[in-house]
Structures are given as structure tokens and as C-alpha cells.
Amino acid sequence: MPDEEIAEEGVISPAAPTVQDPLLRDLLAENETRPAAETPQEKPLPVPKAAETVDCIVIGLGAGGAPLLARLAQAGLKVVALEAGPWHNPEKDFATDEKAQDFLFWNDERLAAGADPLAMGKNNSGTGVGGSTLHYTAYTPRPLPDDLHIKRDFGQGEDWPLTYEDLAPYYEEVEQFIGVSGPSPYPWGPSRPKGYPMAALPLNSAAQLMVRGAEKLGIKTSPAPNAALSARYYQEGVGWREACTNRGFCQAGCSNGAKSSMDVTFIPLAVKHGADIRPNSYVTEIERNAKGEVAAVVYTQNGETHRLACKNLFLCAGSVETPRLLLLNELALTSGQVGRNLMAHPGLQVWGTFPEEVRPTKGIPGSLISQDTHRPKNADFVGGYLLQSIGVMPVTFSGQVARGRKLWGQPLRDYMRQFNHIAGINILGDCLPHADNYLELSDEKDGRQVPKPRLHFTAQENEQRMNVHAEKIMRDIWAAAGATDIWAFQRYAHVIGTARMGLSGDDAVVDRNGRAFDVPNLYICDNSVFPSALSVNPALTIMALSLRTADKFLENNK
Amino acid sequence: MTSQELLASAHVSAATRAALEQRLADTGAAYEPQLLAPETYRLLEAVAARLFPQPERPVPIPLAPAIDQRLAEGRADGWRYDALPPDREAYRLGLGGIQEIAHSLFRADFETLAPGQQDAVIEALASPTPPGKTWETLNAGRFFEEMLAELTETYYAHPWAQDEIGYTGYADLPAWTKIGLNEKEPREA
Numbered sequence: 191m192p193d194e195e196i197a198e199e200g201v202i203s204p205a206a207p208t209v210q211d212p213l214l215r216d217l218l219a220e221n222e223t224r225p226a227a228e229t230p231q232e233k234p235l236p237v238p239k240a241a242e243t244v245d246c247i248v249i250g251l252g253a254g255g256a257p258l259l260a261r262l263a264q265a266g267l268k269v270v271a272l273e274a275g276p277w278h279n280p281e282k283d284f285a286t287d288e289k290a291q292d293f294l295f296w297n298d299e300r301l302a303a304g305a306d307p308l309a310m311g312k313n314n315s316g317t318g319v320g321g322s323t324l325h326y327t328a329y330t331p332r333p334l335p336d337d338l339h340i341k342r343d344f345g346q347g348e349d350w351p352l353t354y355e356d357l358a359p360y361y362e363e364v365e366q367f368i369g370v371s372g373p374s375p376y377p378w379g380p381s382r383p384k385g386y387p388m389a390a391l392p393l394n395s396a397a398q399l400m401v402r403g404a405e406k407l408g409i410k411t412s413p414a415p416n417a418a419l420s421a422r423y424y425q426e427g428v429g430w431r432e433a434c435t436n437r438g439f440c441q442a443g444c445s446n447g448a449k450s451s452m453d454v455t456f457i458p459l460a461v462k463h464g465a466d467i468r469p470n471s472y473v474t475e476i477e478r479n480a481k482g483e484v485a486a487v488v489y490t491q492n493g494e495t496h497r498l499a500c501k502n503l504f505l506c507a508g509s510v511e512t513p514r515l516l517l518l519n520e521l522a523l524t525s526g527q528v529g530r531n532l533m534a535h536p537g538l539q540v541w542g543t544f545p546e547e548v549r550p551t552k553g554i555p556g557s558l559i560s561q562d563t564h565r566p567k568n569a570d571f572v573g574g575y576l577l578q579s580i581g582v583m584p585v586t587f588s589g590q591v592a593r594g595r596k597l598w599g600q601p602l603r604d605y606m607r608q609f610n611h612i613a614g615i616n617i618l619g620d621c622l623p624h625a626d627n628y629l630e631l632s633d634e635k636d637g638r639q640v641p642k643p644r645l646h647f648t649a650q651e652n653e654q655r656m657n658v659h660a661e662k663i664m665r666d667i668w669a670a671a672g673a674t675d676i677w678a679f680q681r682y683a684h685v686i687g688t689a690r691m692g693l694s695g696d697d698a699v700v701d702r703n704g705r706a707f708d709v710p711n712l713y714i715c716d717n718s719v720f721p722s723a724l725s726v727n728p729a730l731t732i733m734a735l736s737l738r739t740a741d742k743f744l745e746n747n748k
Numbered sequence: 749m750t751s752q753e754l755l756a757s758a759h760v761s762a763a764t765r766a767a768l769e770q771r772l773a774d775t776g777a778a779y780e781p782q783l784l785a786p787e788t789y790r791l792l793e794a795v796a797a798r799l800f801p802q803p804e805r806p807v808p809i810p811l812a813p814a815i816d817q818r819l820a821e822g823r824a825d826g827w828r829y830d831a832l833p834p835d836r837e838a839y840r841l842g843l844g845g846i847q848e849i850a851h852s853l854f855r856a857d858f859e860t861l862a863p864g865q866q867d868a869v870i871e872a873l874a875s876p877t878p879p880g881k882t883w884e885t886l887n888a889g890r891f892f893e894e895m896l897a898e899l900t901e902t903y904y905a906h907p908w909a910q911d912e913i914g915y916t917g918y919a920d921l922p923a924w925t926k927i928g929l930n931e932k933e934p935r936e937a
Binding site for chain 1: 760761762763764766767768798799800801822823824825826828829830831834874892896901903904905910912913914915917918920922924925927931936
């Protein structure tokens with residue numbers, strides 16, 4: 191908890207307004223007046239007064255923060271973005287080497303608890319101007335309309351307070367703007383007024399193998415929608431962006447700007463319209479005024495502490511740092527839902543060895559998709575999943591072999607020698623919220639002296655049943671495609687739902703427009719607001735929500 | 749083509765070349781442990797030599813320095829099993845526990861055992877109930893998984909290990925145009 195401090199007149203500490211109990215208040219006041227601990231401590235420099243008040247501060251420049259930043263700047267507002275990580279020059283700085291690219295990941299330690307502890311870092315968390323989109327796979331299928339109504343259809347989980355129709359125009363806008371390559375028409379879901387702006391990217395080896403196996407089983411497949419350019423593309427604020435060179439290193443950073451991460455799409459657009467981007471800016475405190483509104487943000491940049499006053503705050507720090515900041519600052523907590531409802535997509539992978547040469551790093555990792563398993567007829571579980579072929583980089587793969595197969599010594603070296611003949615396939619499945627799955631602040635502090643978050647995750651019966659169903663299908667596809675030595679690797683991707691959106695402040699943190707029920711000038715946009723996990727990769731939906739959040743804000747603040 | 753040929757070619761970017769050449773330059777160089785006590789470090793080296801036996805190489809791919817360096821600098825990879833103590837403590841305790849298994853099975857230090865006996869110690873570590881007091885409080889399965897994964901990722905990041913598995917993906921300039929089954933560019937041969 192931040193220290194109690196009176197920053198300036200009218201601005202009180204985050205902790206103060208929540209102390210309702212008069213006795214406790216007296217005790218706290220007494221503690222305040224007591225002399226400090228006997229050992230003299232280095233007195234922290236006072237936080238400087240805010241030099242200016244801006245219309246909006248955006249914390250986090252990933253898929254949640256960047257689109258709305260551009261929208262707000264385009265509307266003529268004075269906007270400042272605080273991003274914890276640096277601003278990279280991918281062409282010069284990004285190596286085709288997994289270890290060297292380690293700087294893209296949020297590497298501050300998080301504690302992974304529960305029966306299925308969630309791998310963080312490179313598995314799902316980014317830092318830098320562009321956030322996790324710097325290392326996302328750029329797999330951008332839209333959810334199908336019923337994804338948003340899992341409770342309506344199954345009586346379990348939670349419904350979105352939005353419909354597919356609310357989001358469809360934003361999906362289209364994002365796809366057209368950032369440049370999604372994909373099949374038109376798309377084989378699943380409702381028909382669309384506009385197809386993808388570019389043809390799908392070419393199928394790589396793993397995709398060809400999945401086509402072969404799936405055809406034999408009567409499963410329909412399609413080249414996947416992917417936010418990497420299959421042809422040169424003109425980008426407002428950027429100019430021409432070059433086509434994908436099939437490096438296959440999307441998850442370790444794209445070096446030629448073909449992948450539509452935020453740093454080559456919405457962020458340059460925001461800058462063009464006057465947004466002020468402050469990299470290496472780590473937020474330590476969110477201050478409120480006597481009315482309980484956000485008044486200012488305190489952050490450190492290159493070792494210096496700054497205070498920036500704002501009229502509105504957009505918290506877009508991702509589903510771990512967003513609830514962490516809310517908990518640390520005791521902000522927007524009355525629903526009791528901050529940190530709760532933590533969901534993670536079942537991402538079970540199945541690997542096999544093929545007689546053909548695969549060379550699994552080449553081409554976009556997620557080249558092929560099937561949504562035939564969206565609502566499987568014989569399912570004994572709620573919801574469904576999508577199937578995709580997957581490419582893989584050697585270091586990541588070797589780590590999974592070590593963890594998943596527990597091979598070591600000569601057998602590990604022998605298995606890895608087959609690397610060029612290995613291909614994989616995986617699922618991305620829906621997940622239900624559960625009381626046992628949540629994020630909390632631990633007692634252990636990280637290098638910045640801030641409590642580490644602890645994430646509890648245990649796959650429940652529904653996820654387990656889905657995994658069993660999916661493993662059988664994927665093993666069948668791989669066997670039909672000619673694979674031997676087939677094995678499965680259990681994995682969960684994306685942390686979702688820790689500050690959910692809903693119709694009422696009784697059971698949700700933000701309303702359908704992303705505005706916090708408790709704090710009238712606080713907005714949240716990232717995958718923490720998802721009421722349900724959806725059976726598709728989240729980035730496209732986060733970007734669509736981001737634009738919608740900005741539009742609703744602008745509409746309501748005319 | 750091998751890493752030696754590829755690194756000298758225009759197929760590798762400057763940033764990629766810098767990363768891989770640094771790893772080659774560190775290979776065979778003397779390394780003084782910065783965090784682990786000398787005897788603990790020697791034990792880690794001995795364990796790594798059984799997890800990645802490299803009898804064919806006069807100079808092996810170095811594995812233990814990466815762990816010692818990371819621990820010394822306090823770097824993390826973004827997460828930790830809640831079941832394990834902080835990394836420095838986990839490695840100290842875990843390596844001590846490996847010594848305990850060696851004593852329980854063979855009444856001698858791990859480093860002095862024959863390769864077959866060392867493998868038996870590692871098999872015991874990987875088993876559901878390794879002998880020794882350490883493992884009553886330290887989760888052996890998670891510790892072994894973490895150590896094995898870290899050593900494995902260090903090994904396969906090295907250009908020699910990448911040659912071993914036929915991986916040439918870092919030589920990606922100007923582009924890959926042959927990406928389907930059984931397709932490869934001349935530089936992948």
C-alpha cells in the first residue's frame with residue numbers, strides 16, 4: 191500500500207477515502223503522528239507538483255491503449271501515454287534470436303500458483319511501446335456472435351454486455367486499418383460487408399500437413415486471418431509498410447514492420463495527431479481528489495519521479511498490471527471483482543514427427559485455422575475452441591520438450607535432432623471463470639519494491655473435458671497426416687477477466703463503455719475487462735473494444 | 749550451410765550476428781562464478797554435463813555460466829512457480845539436494861561418481877520421491893523442470909547446437925520464399 195501522503199491541496203492519497211471505520215481512522219492518525227522508526231531512513235525526495243493537466247493519460251501502449259490513444263488524439267484532446275518499456279527500432283534492434291529478444295517480455299517476476307500454474311513472461315506478457323503486440327502471433331480471427339453469450343446458451347460463465355453487432359464495425363475498421371491478411375469470404379460466422387484487405391499469407395509446412403490430416407477426417411480448414419501483410423500496404427501516419435518475409439519470428443518481434451503491432455499502426459497515427467508518448471515510464475501511484483476522481487498519476491522515468499495531472503485516466507496495462515495497479519491504489523474495488531474471474535485459454539499443443547522436411551520456423555506460426563470445433567456436436571463441455579497449425583522457434587520448442595516430455599541427456603539431444611521434421615497443431619479454447627482462479631498481491635516484493643502479483647489458476651472440469659476432446663481430435667489429425675511419435679503439451683495462454691465489464695457495479699468493475707462504476711473519470715481497456723474468455727485470440731477484440739471505448743468517451747464528453 | 753558459413757554471409761542481420769557471435773566468443777572462456785559458491789558451481793557444471801553430455805566436443809557448449817550470471821544479476825523470466833522459493837534459494841537448495849541424493853545412493857559427492865551413477869542420481873531426482881531431507885520442503889518435480897528447461901534453452905540458443913539440429917532460421921535475409929513441405933533454399937542445405 192502506498193504511503194499516506196498529502197500531495198497538494200485537494201489531492202489526497204489513494205488509501206485515505208476507503209478508511210470508513212472511525213476507530214481505525216484514529217489509530218492510523220496516531221501512527222502518523224508518532225516519530226519515525228529509530229533507524230534513520232533515507233528520506234525520499236518529494237514528488238514534484240504537476241506542471242500541467244492533460245485531458246487524458248493512457249497507461250500502457252499495447253492493443254488496449256494504442257487504438258484509443260490515436261482516437262483521442264484525432265479528436266484534438268491533449269493525451270499523454272505512459273509506457274513502462276522502451277521505444278524500439280525493430281529494423282536495427284530486433285535479432286532473429288530468441289534469447290537476444292528477451293527484452294520484449296515483461297520479465298518482472300509473477301508468482302504462478304494453483305494446479306495449473308500459468309507461465310508468464312514470453313508466454314503472454316510484453317513491455318515496450320507496442321506492449322504484447324510486439325510479440326503476439328498476430329492471429330486475428332473474430333469471435334463468433336455466440337461467443338459473447340455463453341451464459342445465455344449454456345447457463346454457465348458470463349455474458350458480455352455487448353453484442354457482436356456492437357463490435358462488428360470496429361472489427362472491420364481495425365482489420366482494414368492495421369492490414370489483416372485473410373480469406374474472403376471467411377468460412378465461419380455471419381457474412382461481412384467487407385472482406386479482408388489482403389489475401390491470406392501463404393501456407394507453410396505445418397499448415398499443409400494440417401490440411402492433409404483434417405481433409406481425411408472431414409474437418410474444414412482455411413488459411414487463417416493474420417495481422418501480417420501479405421503485400422505492401424499503405425498505412426496512414428506510417429507510409430508504405432513492407433510485406434511479410436516469412437521469418438516466422440513473430441513471437442520474438444517483427445524486424446521489418448510487416449506484422450501489425452501497435453508501434454507500426456495506431457501509435458504512429460496517434461503521434462501524427464499530437465499524442466505525447468513517454469516510454470520507460472513506470473506508474474507507481476494513481477492519486478484522487480476529494481470527490482474520488484482520478485486527479486494525477488505519479489510515475490518514474492529514467493530514475494526521476496514525475497507527477498502528471500489529468501482530467502481522465504485510461505488504464506490499459508494488461509490483465510495483470512491493470513488489476514495490480516487497482517489493488518495497490520485501492521481504486522475501483524467496491525464490486526469485489528478486481529483480480530477475480532481470472533481465465534486463461536486452453537492452448538493444448540500436439541506435436542508429431544513427419545517423414546517430410548517441415549522446417550517449422552518458416553512462415554507465420556499460425557498459418558491455418560478451423561472453427562469447426564466452435565460448438566462440437568458431441569461435446570460434454572460448455573463452449574468450444576478453434577484449431578490451428580503452429581510453427582515454432584527452436585529455443586521455445588526445446589524448453590517445451592524439456593518441460594513436457596522430461597527428456598534429458600542423449601534422448602533429449604536425439605529427439606531435438608528431428609527438429610526440421612517436427613510440426614505442431616494446437617487449440618485455443620474458451621475458459622469459464624471460477625472462484626479458485628484469481629490474482630492477488632503477495633507479500634513478496636519485486637525489484638521495484640512493489641508486491642509481486644500471485645496468479646492462481648486451476649483448470650476446472652470444463653477446461654479438462656475440452657482438453658480431452660481436443661487432444662483426441664488433434665492426435666487423429668496428426669496420425670492421418672502421417673505423424674509418428676505424437677505427444678501433447680498442456681499449455682494455457684492469455685490472462686483474461688481480472689477487471690470485468692458488466693451491467694452493474696455489483697458484479698463488475700467497468701460498464702459496457704469501459705468506464706469504472708466507482709470512479710467516473712477512470713476507463714479500463716485491455717483483456718482484463720473481458721467478461722468471458724471467447725474462443726479466439728484476444729488481440730483483435732481488445733483493439734476493437736479500444737476504439738469503441740474511445741468513441742463512447744468522446745460521445746459522452748462532448 | 750553451417751553457422752560458421754552463415755554468420756559470414758549477408759543472410760544474417762547485424763543484430764542477429766552480434767547475438768550469436770557473442771555466444772561463440774564466450775565459449776571456452778574461463779568463467780569465475782559470481783553468485784554460487786565455487787563448490788556449488790562445480791556441482792552445477794557436473795549436473796549440466798550429464799543433462800547435456802557432449803563427448804564429441806573438445807570444448808563443450810557452456811551451460812552453467814548462464815545460470816550463475818542470471819542469478820547474480822537477479823534477472824527473472826517473468827514468473828516463478830509459487831511452489832518454489834526465489835531462484836537463488838531454489839538453486840542453492842536444489843543443488844544441495846542433489847548432493848544429498850548422491851550421498852544417499854552412493855555415499856559420495858556427485859562430482860566423484862561415474863557417469864552411470866550420476867545418471868542414477870538424476871533419475872532419482874526426476875522420480876516422484878527423491879531421497880533426502882531437502883525434498884521434504886523443496887518441490888523436486890518443479891525444481892528439476894525449471895533447471896532442465898533453463899539448461900536446455902541455453903544449450904539450443906548456441907550456434908553449435910543449432911547446427912546439430914539443422915536449424916538455419918536466423919539466416920533470414922532477404923526472405924524465405926520456400927516455406928512448404930520439403931522446400932528449402934540453397935542456404936538451408
